[in-house]
Structure formats: C-alpha cells, structure tokens
Amino acid sequence: MTVVARDELIQARKRLDLTQEQLAERVGLSRGYLSNVEKGNHNPSLETAKKLAKALNKTLDELFS
DSSP states (O other): OOOOHHHHHHHHHHTTTTTTHHHHHHHHHOOOHHHHHHHTOOOOOHHHHHHHHHHHTOOOOHBBB
C-alpha cells in the first residue's frame, strides 16, 4: 500500500488540465476510485501508484510518500 501525497496528486492532474475521468481512463481506474484516492479514503497499490505517476509525468517520490 502506498500513502498518497493528496495535494500533489490533485495539483499534478490539474496542471495537465485533466479531469478525474480522463486520468482514471488513462490508468485503467474508475473515476470513483480515483476520487477516493484523492480524498485520502483509499491508498493505491504500488502498481496503480506507478501508473498514476507515469500518467502525470511525475516520479513515485514526487506523488507518494
């Protein structure tokens, strides 16, 4: 399980002008699951964290602690 740096995840998504729906589609998640990750209700698996980081042009360290 990976702890999300919620603010960085949200800001990275917004900097790329992506909606939750668009980012979720890019990484194969539901929008609802991504929303819960952003809210801190769910922590993504390492595999999902890697996909999110790649889609947002960030390293794992930049998005997750």
